[in-house]
Amino acid sequence: MDGRRSVPHARRASMSTAVSTPALPEHRALPRQAMWFFVVSPPLLAFLFDPTCVKDPDHVVRALAAILAYTVIVGVGVHCGFEWLAAKMRGASGWLRLPAHGLLTTLIVAALTLPQLPLITWLYPEAASAGMTILWRGVLVSFVYLGLASFMGHLQRQAVRERLVAHRERTAALEARLAALQAQMQPHFLFNSLNTCAGLVHADPDIAEETLDRLAGFLRYALESTERRAVSLDDELDAVRSYLDVQRQRFGDRLRCSIESDAEGSWPVPPMLLQPLVENAILHGLSKREQGGRVDVRVTDEDGRLHIEVEDDGVGPGRSTHSGTGMGQRNVRERLELLYGGRATLRCGPGAGGGYLCAITLPEAARG
Numbered sequence: 001m002d003g004r005r006s007v008p009h010a011r012r013a014s015m016s017t018a019v020s021t022p023a024l025p026e027h028r029a030l031p032r033q034a035m036w037f038f039v040v041s042p043p044l045l046a047f048l049f050d051p052t053c054v055k056d057p058d059h060v061v062r063a064l065a066a067i068l069a070y071t072v073i074v075g076v077g078v079h080c081g082f083e084w085l086a087a088k089m090r091g092a093s094g095w096l097r098l099p100a101h102g103l104l105t106t107l108i109v110a111a112l113t114l115p116q117l118p119l120i121t122w123l124y125p126e127a128a129s130a131g132m133t134i135l136w137r138g139v140l141v142s143f144v145y146l147g148l149a150s151f152m153g154h155l156q157r158q159a160v161r162e163r164l165v166a167h168r169e170r171t172a173a174l175e176a177r178l179a180a181l182q183a184q185m186q187p188h189f190l191f192n193s194l195n196t197c198a199g200l201v202h203a204d205p206d207i208a209e210e211t212l213d214r215l216a217g218f219l220r221y222a223l224e225s226t227e228r229r230a231v232s233l234d235d236e237l238d239a240v241r242s243y244l245d246v247q248r249q250r251f252g253d254r255l256r257c258s259i260e261s262d263a264e265g266s267w268p269v270p271p272m273l274l275q276p277l278v279e280n281a282i283l284h285g286l287s288k289r290e291q292g293g294r295v296d297v298r299v300t301d302e303d304g305r306l307h308i309e310v311e312d313d314g315v316g317p318g319r320s321t322h323s324g325t326g327m328g329q330r331n332v333r334e335r336l337e338l339l340y341g342g343r344a345t346l347r348c349g350p351g352a353g354g355g356y357l358c359a360i361t362l363p364e365a366a367r368g
Contacts, residue, residue, distance in 0.1 A: 190219065196250040211249045218242040225271030229339070233299065233306070234265035240274050240297060247282055254292025255282065261299035267306055269362065270335055276328025277310040277358045285314020285356055293355070304364035313355040329358070336360070 197215060200208035221239045225231055237259055244257050278295060286293040298309045329348060336344040343363035351357040 196246055200249060207249055211246055214242050214245050218246065222272060228271060230268035231271045232265060233261070233263060233267040233269050236269050236271065236274060237261060237265075237297070237299070239272070240278055243275050243278060244295070251282070251286070251292060254289075255286060255295070256292065257295045257297075259297040259299075263299045263301035263306055267301070267362075269306070269308075270339060273332060273335070273360070274308065274310060276332055277360075280328055280358075281310055281312035281314070281356065285312035289314060306360075306362040308360040308362075309357060311351050311355060311357040313351070313353065315355075332360075 194215075197208055197211050200211055218239055221235070221242070241259060244255075244259075248255050248257070274297065278297065281295045286295070293313045295310070295312050298311070300307045329346075333346045336346055340363060345361045346358065348356070348358045
């Protein structure tokens, strides 16, 4: 009945049982934006150390050179020390972290300032008599940096938490909607399939029993797939084969079908994606025609995207005598929108040789 290509089952990707959670940006104890403080602080420190330096351009240049070297060394030391201590004390009480960070900052500033005093006084001799002043002002400025950076880090972490809460709420809503859609599809299919089997019970009990066995296998797949958001392409095509086997018992030689795939069988697809489209092709395109017709399922993998086509050679759109609400096609379209957004498409319309064609395209990112 089909041209199925064999794909090793060991290569089938494991499928997710829920809508995946995108990775949120990892936050650091101190945001990288706080490093800009090292650019702003040298002129501020130069003015604090010697407000009169602005009157002499030569003093300004030497003061900036001295303070730049001092600020970069001390600032990077404070930043790295803060990050190290924050990692060590992650989860500790804020009242415990604050004095620990303050003590570490003071020690780092003192340890890095004292060895630099000769360099500072060489670059800026006016600071020779202000050694301890430089030290304490360095501690003061470092604490200002510490406060600003901590505040920025708090805002960043709060924003991350808010995004996470919003994402969880959206995910819960999507899960509920997807579950509702799948719950609509299964009774719809079960009702139609049981009608097929009921018509065979008196006409041919043996065929009816065989058909019920195949139907049971398909329903087992349908029920198990309710807990999953994706199955392998091979599994989905096997389910369509089982469904067509059931329908062929109803229509006999009037239903001619084929399934051809040259795509990798491990490609993940939403479960029960194709059955509603195949059912529509049979009910709306073939069921009222005395001569019957064909239903062809074709799957290709081109340019990293999965292309699935379900085509019949029936009466074409708008001329079917079978009543229906189009629920199956709407459900497929809405599920694709919920799972992939605008990256997946479902296009339905007249086929090239008449009949009706439904074409699904899944994006490369859909792969597991």
